[in-house]
């Protein structure tokens with residue numbers, strides 16, 4: 001059984017290259033189905049979710065090849081619009097195959113999405129968009145069928161701001177007859193990235209990045225070459241790591257404009273931040289101020305950054321509050337942090353942190369990708385050794401988590417442990 005072992009580390013210093021964004025890559029790889037010719041993608045990270053997509057691609061007859069840092073997709077020979085339920089539920093963004101294959105073939109059979117478990121992650125807004133475009137949906141135990149003899153443009157008002165449903169509606173509408181208008185749309189960089197990719201292929205999407213998107217349907221899409229935007233969430237977590245012990249970290253190959261709210265919060269807690277064209281440096285003295293964080297959809301403070309931010313705030317003397325209204329139950333990392341001696345209380349959708357308490361190494365379990373980042377960061381500030389299980393969640397989002405943290409001086413390694421030897425600790429940590 002694999003786990004990550006961390007040890008108390010000094011200030012973290014150095015430069016980290018940031019790979020392409022997971023959440024853009026997963027959308028754009030599915031969007032590539034829509035093309036009628038070969039697509040070449042640069043910047044796709046080598047992560048577990050992408051391996052699942054490669055597997056799904058093989059099943060449906062979509063060429064998927066990695067060559068010289070590019071992923072080359074050949075959608076010309078797709079022969080099936082049925083996605084195995086087990087594979088669909090291996091990751092969250094499998095729902096994008098529903099929108100893309102529906103648009104291309106008029107029918108898709110697909111399992112329900114998996115991904116990080118925050119208790120409730122509904123897909124009703126995806127369904128609402130498909131229905132508005134003329135599709136019928138049948139729900140079964142572990143899969144659903146979306147079908148339309150013809151997709152027609154429609155005006156859709158989302159009931160809540162959702163990046164997933166905004167992207168999925170774009171995918172379904174891009175080849176529909178007539179014009180689709182999406183209101184209350186998500187404005188995330190990953191939405192803009194997906195629209196830019198589709199437009200490069202010949203789609204006509206206007207307004208991505210605002211809350212109203214207009215899509216004029218086109219009959220076919222060309223192939224093309226595209227480069228994925230950098231992962232603002234990985235970049236944010238590494239910048240936070242600079243504050244753990246008063247270090248200095250540069251993230252390179254990033255788009256600073258995507259990170260405004262995160263950078264403002266880092267300055268608020270006492271880090272210095274300097275931005276260049278495509279890099280950002282954060283450094284600190286080791287003294288941090290407590291603060292209040294509320295997550296929001298872009299350009300708000302990302303829910304995916306609240307867990308690493310919590311690890312940072314454990315080092316800020318005084319009381320901090322982290323509130324997540326996007327996913328009010330996204331706090332599975334909190335009981336784990338308590339196992340290391342952190343003083344945190346959970347009330348409704350908020351974590352109340354009393355910072356500055358010394359942490360002690362122990363056994364903890366990562367329940368999702370960002371909880372994993374948070375536990376690594378906490379482990380690096382804990383006396384002694386911390387063993388982190390649940391590595392499969394971390395590997396869904398990080399291509400080389402050990403190498404990246406090591407390159408900034410963190411003491412950590414991936415170790416194999418006998419399941420029997422680890423079991424008493426693992427079962428305890430996973431259920432507290």
Ligand SMILES: CC(=O)N[C@H]1[C@@H](OP(=O)(O)OP(=O)(O)OC[C@H]2O[C@@H](n3ccc(=O)[nH]c3=O)[C@H](O)[C@@H]2O)O[C@H](CO)[C@@H](O)[C@@H]1O
Nearest residue numbers: 023092093121122123124125126161162163164165304326
């Ligand atoms: C693969 C991917 O890109 N994952 C990201 C995506 O997830 P995901 O696409 O699942 O998240 P959404 O942006 O759709 O969710 C935003 C909010 O809308 C709600 N909602 C969403 C869809 C729906 O049909 N009905 C509904 O009520 C959700 O419960 C949540 O409260 O955005 C999340 C919020 O930024 C991030 O944490 C995830 O990393």
Ligand SMILES: C=C(OP(=O)(O)O)C(=O)O
Nearest residue numbers: 092093115116304369370
């Ligand atoms: C929640 C996340 O991923 P997913 O939506 O793929 O589960 C994440 O990346 O933090």
